[in-house]
Amino acid sequence: MRAVATTDRAGTGPRRAGGASEEAPPAPRRRRPRWPRRPGTRGRLRLLAALALALVAALFAATHLALERARDGLDVIGHGEGRKVVATADLYFALSDMDAQMANVLLLGAEHDLGAGRDAALERYGDRRADANRALLHAAQLAAGDPVEEQNVWAVMDGMNTYERLVAEARLLNDADDDPAGPPSQDVIERYREAADLMRRDLLPKAYNLTLDSGATVRSTYEENSAAATAGIGLVAAAAAALVAVLVVLQLFLRRRFRRRHNIPLALATAGVLVLGLAAVAMLQRQSELLRSAKEDGLESVLALSRARAISTGMNADQSRWLMDPEHAATYEQNFLEDAQTVVFLVPEDGDVPGNLRGYTTEVTAAVPRHDDYPGRMLGLLGEEIATGGGEAETRAQQRTLRTFAAFLRADERMRDIAREGDTAAAVDAHITGPDSVEAVFADYEEALIDLTDLHLTTFDSSVDQAEDHLAGWNAGVIAACGAFALLIAAGVRPRLAEYR
Amino acid sequence: MRLRHLACAAVLAVALPACAVTAGEHASILDAQTLRIGVKGDQPGLGLRTGVDTYAGFDVDVAYYIAGELGVAREDVEFVQVTSEEREDVLIDDEVDLVLATYSITQLRKTVVNFGGPYYVARQDILVRADNTDIQGVEDLAGRKLCQGAGSNSANRIIEERGIDAQRVERATYSECIDLLAVGVVDAVSTDDLILAGYLAEAPSAFRLVGEPFTSEKYGIGVAKEDVAGCEAVNRAVTQMYQDGTASRLLDKWFGDTGLDLVRTVPQFEGCG
Incomplete structure (x- = not known):
């Protein structure tokens, strides 16, 4: 800033007599100031006015920048990556359900009127394939620019083609057999086993990892954003505080040097800056809070529950495989238990984690009435959601989900008991037909899980909407307010400067 | 004088939130120049002590690969022998940066450490x-x-x-x-x-x-609970290890002659955080 090198001309400038303050000019008897470049009253007035105007510009820049950052954060989490991550989470479910439906199609053989039936399973298979393709498209967009992830997307696409070829062959063989419901012929089983292995060993892990990686992208974007937002709030607060201080100094300076009690425009500007500064900081903090809620209470729960749904679908498929392929039944049962424990993992108070399916089913059933005060630890994708709790609607939805999950496990136990007694046809029946069948109970559980997911999706949407509403009008407001501050400062200082003309 | 005070106040106001941000961060393996990796010392084929400070096995080779992907050279990797019981503690107490020691991922262990991978499902x-x-x-x-x-x-x-x-x-x-x-x-x-x-x-x-x-025993890579970004980087390294054929080569190197049905596709990760 330019220092104005003018000396005081005694009598021409209104000066308080006997100024003893720090800013006091040199003693009147001294003809030349000791420090020739030290500015005089006019110079200081100009300097302070210029400083105030510069700080108005700084306040404008800081607020504008913080608003832009808040808007970027909302765009990425609320509309861009966040949305796509939700879409990729569907990929795993779609693939997993394709496989579950195909297992049903093969198990049902030529019987067209059992339960939901073969045609319904085929139709659902087609829908899921379309979902999978759509989700892959989103995953490809999210992976763009990351060669490792791009290759992963390609591998899933290739794998899907191979899988479809294998199940098409299995179906052709199965149709040629024209068997009634029950385990299909060995050829069909072998072809399907190959397809199911590809799905389980290769495709599903890759699909799951894609979802995890896009979740990681959202997390790192969010963290960068929230660090930047905190720094932005600090800058706005600092600029506003500095401006208020300079305006107060200016006010005091005018009072001393020009014997003015109040300078109305400057007082207005000071009040305005205080209001804008406080409002901006409060609004930006609210933005961070809403974005955090959108991510933690919304997106992260949606992702965890989508994974729980996808894994549950895999459990459902493992039941069909268990019935269809007795030779590998032990493996499918173990897969079922491990998947169930990924969804809800219970550590009873005595620390004795149930190690087999029967013990696990008993423990989950026992936990249902005590979902909010389970004496041990409730872990796993759904378990942690339940343990975290939430609002009234969420708690109720969580309780319903756990209750239907337990019912699904008990229906599974009944089906396995029937099959173990040697009556495969009755077991297939218990699996597929009637209101108490595994399929019907699973549908209840799935619906509860979807409703719970939707609650979190609503939290996500409403947080993003609220944050957007809060931002509306701020750009114009900040321009108008800062313009007004500049004009008020000019209006407050100009008449005093004019006294020197 | 007053202006100088103001300037100080302004600097403080700007610097404080910035300080608060850095204070919350734990040292991440992403910034590491050297890595201390916990391995088994008595497990042939996986982690076996072969000299004073030298180890050999599948876990050891995977550890070298991941260190490389994290930008740490072979000579900057220091192996530390850990027993099964010590694996959580050495991560919590920051005695090692990573653990690759036939370390099965379980829901309970996940409450105290992060798991990259699994890099293999035994x-x-x-x-x-x-x-x-x-x-x-x-x-x-x-x-x-x-x-x-x-x-x-x-x-x-x-x-x-x-x-x-x-x-x-x-x-x-x-x-x-x-x-x-x-x-x-x-x-x-x-x-x-x-x-x-x-x-x-x-x-x-x-x-x-x-x-x-x-x-299924999901062999995970133990990472400190706070280091979510580091855990995600480990996952990318494991994905890369399967994509470029290193995983398949290492499985053959250590277990190729045993008749074991080796899975050569990337396992389903556990997820970080």
Whole structure:
């Protein structure tokens, strides 16, 4: 800033007599100031006015920048990556359900009127394939620019083609057999086993990892954003505080040097800056809070529950495989238990984690009435959601989900008991037909899980909407307010400067 | 003077939130120039101490690969021998940066550490003497002597959870179990197939893997609980390791001759955080 090198001309400038303050000019008897470049009253007035105007510009820049950052954060989490991550989470479910439906199609053989039936399973298979393709498209967009992830997307696409070829062959063989419901012929089983292995060993892990990686992208974007937002709030607060201080100094300076009690425009500007500064900081903090809620209470729960749904679908498929392929039944049962424990993992108070399916089913059933005060630890994708709790609607939805999950496990136990007694046809029946069948109970559980997911999706949407509403009008407001501050400062200082003309 | 105070206040106001941000961060393996990696020292094929500070095995090679992907050169990797019981503590106490020590991911362990990977999903299998043809599956263990290492749950899984009436023999380590198996004191040893394959690779003609796997043991890479970004980077490294064929090559190098059914596609990750 330019220092104005003018000396005081005694009598021409209104000066308080006997100024003893720090800013006091040199003693009147001294003809030349000791420090020739030290500015005089006019110079200081100009300097302070210029400083105030510069700080108005700084306040404008800081607020504008913080608003832009808040808007970027909302765009990425609320509309861009966040949305796509939700879409990729569907990929795993779609693939997993394709496989579950195909297992049903093969198990049902030529019987067209059992339960939901073969045609319904085929139709659902087609829908899921379309979902999978759509989700892959989103995953490809999210992976763009990351060669490792791009290759992963390609591998899933290739794998899907191979899988479809294998199940098409299995179906052709199965149709040629024209068997009634029950385990299909060995050829069909072998072809399907190959397809199911590809799905389980290769495709599903890759699909799951894609979802995890896009979740990681959202997390790192969010963290960068929230660090930047905190720094932005600090800058706005600092600029506003500095401006208020300079305006107060200016006010005091005018009072001393020009014997003015109040300078109305400057007082207005000071009040305005205080209001804008406080409002901006409060609004930006609210933005961070809403974005955090959108991510933690919304997106992260949606992702965890989508994974729980996808894994549950895999459990459902493992039941069909268990019935269809007795030779590998032990493996499918173990897969079922491990998947169930990924969804809800219970550590009873005595620390004795149930190690087999029967013990696990008993423990989950026992936990249902005590979902909010389970004496041990409730872990796993759904378990942690339940343990975290939430609002009234969420708690109720969580309780319903756990209750239907337990019912699904008990229906599974009944089906396995029937099959173990040697009556495969009755077991297939218990699996597929009637209101108490595994399929019907699973549908209840799935619906509860979807409703719970939707609650979190609503939290996500409403947080993003609220944050957007809060931002509306701020750009114009900040321009108008800062313009007004500049004009008020000019209006407050100009008449005093004019006294020197 | 007043202006100077104001300037100080302004600097403080700007700097404080910035300080608050840096204070919350834990040292991430992403910024590491050197890495301390916990491995087993007594597990042939996986982590075996071969000299004063040298180790060899599948876990060790995977550790070198991940370190490389994290930008740490081979010579800047320091291996630390850990026992099964120590694995959580060394991560929590920041004595090591990573743990690759046949470290199965469990829901309980996930509450105290982060797991990158799994880099391989091992399954529980059964090892018998090569001349034993009677044992073809887990059901054939009824009435047989089954050895398990101390602190392991493998025999309980068969006897209690599967309800198979085998006779449990317990020894301090699996190496001792293998010695008992070789001399015929026990009939079978059951634990993770990779561990069994490691022993088998040392004496291919003495033993036979039954090859009827049950249960999944997801071998994870232990990372500090706070280091979510580091854990995600480890996952990217594991993905890369499978994509560029290194994983397949390493599996062949250590277990190729054992007849084990090796899975050469990337496992389903556990997720960080």
